[in-house]
Amino acid sequence: MIKFEQVSKTYPGGQRALSKVNFHIAPGEMAFLTGHSGAGKSTLLKLISIMERPTVGRVMINGHDLNVIKRRQIAYIRRDIGMIFQSHQLLMGKTVFDNVALPLIIEGYTHKETSRRVHAALDMVGLRDKARDIPIMLSGGEQQRVGIARAVVNKPPLLLADEPTGNLDPKLSMEIVRLFEDFNQAGVSVLIATHDLGLIARMKYRTLTLKDGRMITDGLSDDLQENAR
Amino acid sequence: MSLLFKGRPQGASDTRVGLWQMLSMLVISHIRQALGSLGELWRQPAASLMTIGVLGLSITLPSTLYILVKNTEKISAGWEQASEISLFLKQQTNAGSAQQLITRVKTWPEVDKVTFIPADDALKEFQQLSGLGDAMAYLKANPLPDVVLVTPGEKHVSPQAARALLDKLTSQREVDVGKLDVEWLERLYAVLNIARELVTLIGGLLFISVVLIIGNTIRLNILSKRDEILVMKLVGATDAFIHRPFLYTGFWYGLLGGLIAWFAVIIILWWMDSSIQAFASLYQKQFNITGLTGTALLTMLGVSILLGLVGSLISVQRHVREIEPR
Numbered sequence: 131m132i133k134f135e136q137v138s139k140t141y142p143g144g145q146r147a148l149s150k151v152n153f154h155i156a157p158g159e160m161a162f163l164t165g166h167s168g169a170g171k172s173t174l175l176k177l178i179s180i181m182e183r184p185t186v187g188r189v190m191i192n193g194h195d196l197n198v199i200k201r202r203q204i205a206y207i208r209r210d211i212g213m214i215f216q217s218h219q220l221l222m223g224k225t226v227f228d229n230v231a232l233p234l235i236i237e238g239y240t241h242k243e244t245s246r247r248v249h250a251a252l253d254m255v256g257l258r259d260k261a262r263d264i265p266i267m268l269s270g271g272e273q274q275r276v277g278i279a280r281a282v283v284n285k286p287p288l289l290l291a292d293e294p295t296g297n298l299d300p301k302l303s304m305e306i307v308r309l310f311e312d313f314n315q316a317g318v319s320v321l322i323a324t325h326d327l328g329l330i331a332r333m334k335y336r337t338l339t340l341k342d343g344r345m346i347t348d349g350l351s352d353d354l355q356e357n358a359r
Numbered sequence: 360m361s362l363l364f365k366g367r368p369q370g371a372s373d374t375r376v377g378l379w380q381m382l383s384m385l386v387i388s389h390i391r392q393a394l395g396s397l398g399e400l401w402r403q404p405a406a407s408l409m410t411i412g413v414l415g416l417s418i419t420l421p422s423t424l425y426i427l428v429k430n431t432e433k434i435s436a437g438w439e440q441a442s443e444i445s446l447f448l449k450q451q452t453n454a455g456s457a458q459q460l461i462t463r464v465k466t467w468p469e470v471d472k473v474t475f476i477p478a479d480d481a482l483k484e485f486q487q488l489s490g491l492g493d494a495m496a497y498l499k500a501n502p503l504p505d506v507v508l509v510t511p512g513e514k515h516v517s518p519q520a521a522r523a524l525l526d527k528l529t530s531q532r533e534v535d536v537g538k539l540d541v542e543w544l545e546r547l548y549a550v551l552n553i554a555r556e557l558v559t560l561i562g563g564l565l566f567i568s569v570v571l572i573i574g575n576t577i578r579l580n581i582l583s584k585r586d587e588i589l590v591m592k593l594v595g596a597t598d599a600f601i602h603r604p605f606l607y608t609g610f611w612y613g614l615l616g617g618l619i620a621w622f623a624v625i626i627i628l629w630w631m632d633s634s635i636q637a638f639a640s641l642y643q644k645q646f647n648i649t650g651l652t653g654t655a656l657l658t659m660l661g662v663s664i665l666l667g668l669v670g671s672l673i674s675v676q677r678h679v680r681e682i683e684p685r
Contacts, residue, residue, distance in 0.1 A: 179593070181684045202597070209595035219590050233594045238384035280594065 131157045131288060131319045132178060137187030139173050139343075147173035149343040150187070155321060157287065160314040162330045163323040165340035171323040174340065175292050178321070179213055180204050192287060209237060212281030212318075216293035218273045220265040226252065226276050227261040233284040251279035255309060271302040278306070282313055289313055291322045295329060303329055389603065396607035400615075410576050410612055415619025417569045418663050421562035422624050422651070428554045430648050444525050446507040449535040457505050460533045464509060469524050472510040478503045504535060518545040566666055573612055573670025577605050581678045588682045602675040606668060613667025617660040624651060 132155040139148040148170045155161055165171050176182040177189050180196055189196040192210050199207065213219075220229050230251055234244040252258045255275035257268075265273050274294060281289060289310065295303035307322070307329060314320045324330065330337055339347040400407040448457055457475060465473050476484075481503045486495045509528060511521050521539055529537035581588070591601055628650050639646040651659065 176685075179684075205592070205595050205597040205600075208593065213593055219593065221587055221590055223587075232591065235388070236591070236594060236596045236600055238381045238388065240380065240384065241387075 131155050131159070131192060132321065133188075133190035134174075134177075135188040135190075137177065137184045137189055139170075139177065139182060140185045147343050148177075148184075148340075151340075151343075151345050153338055153345060153348055155319055157319055158314070158317050159336065160310065160320040161322070161336040161338060162333070163321055163338045163340065164325055164327065164330060166325065168342075169340040170343040171325075171340055172292065173343075175290055175321075175323055178290055179211055180207060209233065209284065210286050210288060212284075212286040212289040214274075214277050214281045214289065214291040214294045216296040218265070218277045220273060220276055220280075222264065222266050224264065225261065226257060226263050226265060226268070229265065229276055230279045230283050232280060237284055239284075247283050248279075251283040254282070254312075255279045270297045271306075274298065274302075274306060275309075278309060282318070285318075287317075287319060289318050289320045291320070291324075293324055294322060295324060295326060300328075304332070307333060388600075392603045393607045393610070396604050397611055399604075399608065400611055406576075407612075410572065411615045411619060413572055414569050414612055414616030414663065414667070415623060417565040418616060418620035418659060418666075419623040419627070421558055421565060422620055422659055423627050424554065424558045424561065425655075426624065426628065426648075426650065428551060428558060431551060431554070433649065434646065443539075444509040444511065444521065444528060445538045446509060446528055446531075446534045447536045447538070448505040448507065448533050450504055452505060452533045456533050457507070460531060461507060464507070464528065464531075467527075469512055469515040469520070469527075470509055471512040472508075474508040474510075476506040476508065478505045481506055507534075518548055566662075569616075569666045570670040570673070573609055573667055574674040576612070577609060577671045577674035578678050580605060580608065581674065581682070585682055588679060589684050592682070593684050598679060601679055602672075605675045605679075606671050609667040609669075609671025610664055611667070612671075613664035614660065616667065617663030620659060620663065621651065621656060 132153075134151050134153050137148055137151045138146070140146045151170075151174065163171050163174065173182065177184055177196070178191055180191075180199075183196065191207060194203070194207050196207075221232075227248055230248045231244050234247060239247070249258060249261065252261055255278050257272060257275055257279065260268060260272065260276075265276060268276065274297075278294070281291075291310065294310075295306055298306065303326065310320050310322060311333075334350060336350060337347070338345060400411075448460070452460075454477075461473050461475055464470055478501050482495065482501050485491075485503065489495075509524070511524055515521060515524055521544075525537050525539045528534060588601055628648055632648055635646060635648055
């Protein structure tokens, strides 16, 4: 599903964001990615979502070697990755329905199937009655859930979430993570980047920890707590 | 959850859309994006009208010049058909030699018609038309020579061809002098050539400016939709999918600009028609100006649409590529 082999990333100007990172997320697995600001979490997610390319090493996503793919393949590979952002990345001029429907329209689903799937996705995140609203009318938590609905609406095998609970209170954060658990139980691989150690501690999932661009721990969140002590 | 992930193999991406569905949805997507682009223009009427107006007027000018040149060619074609070469035969040429010359010249492919005017007939005509009939009676002999009028064939009416034919005719032993008044025709042709080149030059410059104007308008359009393009790229939109609405915008600009140019040309010709009629009447001529033919209209619309598409294509190729999620 996701495989990093000796991956390093150095930005133009010499800033080293990742150094010899190795890990593997299997199909149907759920994991957290944590670390302080500047540890390299965002760079790692950017490599997976093909916003950046590795300087050294190999990144494999859903069987594609990102080092050798052509530019025109990127769009098709991204369709298999549901991405959730802290800043939601919603189209504020369009309705919730249109935002969630976007991946389906791009993929060429029929209007009937699009409508069916969008309503199912909105139902899942508890926003069925908000389909005709525009995102600016919604709270931060609701906007995040619109982003989640959009990420899962075309049933991607992999979900990436970058600080999905960053702007939410603990109760809402827990609700969002429970949603990810539901997706994972349906067979979706989930990788959640967060610096909320409390949230990670409450869940019993594999946790990857980055520090200064290096992977320093890779284990269950209980082990992480032990290491922290 | 069950509805959304029903039938999905764990962790694997199955084929989600069939080929037939993909093709039919591609057509629907094209229609949707084409109408969406038209809707965008409708929602910004002032800005859209300005761009369409600039495009329309830019195409109007070369189109009108083209029509004027074509009409001038039509008029001059009428004059060319009337052009004749007059051959004044040598005084010692007898009727038999004149007849031989006529028979010979008639066989030439460059010649359409040959008319013989004997010196006596020419004198009589001169007496009648000149009003010098009485004075002519005092002449001891007819001073006029026999004349042969040669009308060039359809393919040899241009000044160069007619002049070549004149040279060939005057080299005949029976001919003393040959006359062809082609200087004015040559001047007309020169003016027409300049006009044709001007049409090409002005058209070319205006077309380039239209491409730049549309390219810049689409560039601004792309920049105003930067966030939307970023999100679309993140959720898996191909470049073609992102380009399409902008290309359709260029298409609509071209089509609507072409229609404006068509109306403008009709109005200009209607406006000029009375002046042209008045001018033609001075020469006791009835002249109906010819407007855009069906082919010319389709060509004009085609060129206009092409310019719109080229302008938008240049812009999307360059600027959409620059917008990448980071």
